[in-house]
Amino acid sequence: MLANSPTYQIIWEKLPDDFVLDDEPVDNINQPPLAAALTESLELAGKLPINALATTNYGICATLNQKIVIKAPDWGYVPSIRVPRDEVTRSYTPQLQGDIPAIVMEFISDTEGTEYSSKPTYPPGKWFFYEQILKVPNYAIFEPSNGTLEVYKLDDLGHYELQTPDTDNRYGISQMNLFLGVWEGMRENRNSFWLRWWDENGELLLWGSEVAIQERQRTEAERQRAETEKQRAETEKQRAETEKQRAKRLAQQLRAAGIEPEV
Known part of the structure; x- marks a missing residue:
């Protein structure tokens, strides 16, 4: 060779x-x-x-x-x-x-x-x-x-x-x-x-362009997650308020019937 x-x-x-x-x-x-x-x-x-x-x-x-x-x-x-x-x-x-x-x-x-x-x-x-x-x-x-x-x-x-x-x-x-x-x-x-x-x-x-897209997708996913969490919290707040009003009406009905509701 x-x-x-x-x-x-x-x-x-x-x-x-x-x-x-x-x-x-x-x-x-x-x-x-x-x-x-x-x-x-x-x-x-x-x-x-x-x-x-x-x-x-x-x-x-x-x-x-x-x-x-x-x-x-x-x-x-x-x-x-x-x-x-x-x-x-x-x-x-x-x-x-x-x-x-x-x-x-x-x-x-x-x-x-x-x-x-x-x-x-x-x-x-x-x-x-x-x-x-x-x-x-x-x-x-x-x-x-x-x-x-x-x-x-x-x-x-x-x-x-x-x-x-x-x-x-x-x-x-x-x-x-x-x-x-x-x-x-x-x-x-x-x-x-x-x-x-x-x-x-x-x-x-x-590549850099793909990293940027991935970052935007992560940011958007995080924004959507935060929005979903906010909506969940709002729904829970409304549910709790509804339950509070229901309990208040029930207590009023019991008192009207001469029954003192348990606290």
Whole structure:
């Protein structure tokens, strides 16, 4: 295998400050909202620790045979960085600055096919880079137009193996203690397919808009509960007053008959 070749050398070193990064627009209008949705739900659920790094079209680096290689997955998650955050503002080098990403994702665009490129020569393909260079344990490829999701995991031989989803059609990402799946619905005025997270109890990690709706529903439910309680109290008050008047009339009738009612 190429990784055992004497000409195949990986070095983890910081990207030079004068290195010119590509400044190309994203390939697909779906990419930014898909990535933002993944990160937002993690943060709101408290699943994004302060030392974790969620990346969007952000360069992940390695030096292969003395040549810098940078790939920018559409979304990625690094469990822990070990340097100040201002040291990873331009790019991120695993091993040197923190953990290997737990997962990287590519959203298929007009350049379909590059996500599967195992080209080993410089510059290497995405598949080869994630599998053989970074050795990212989870690689997801998502087709936003039809909701097709493929999740690959590194096997014991260091190769990606296509996973079968569970009975809920989700994929366990053990490094995050979460499940990844496809959800169809409305967000940002777009009725489409989205990637969503579920926790180990099967609970969906919500977006901010959903949290707001849930909060409004709780507020409305609390208002209705308070109104129901108020009506119940009023009904009880009226019942007690009716009973008081009934007892008063009965006492008057007994006294009229010469009978002193018991107190």
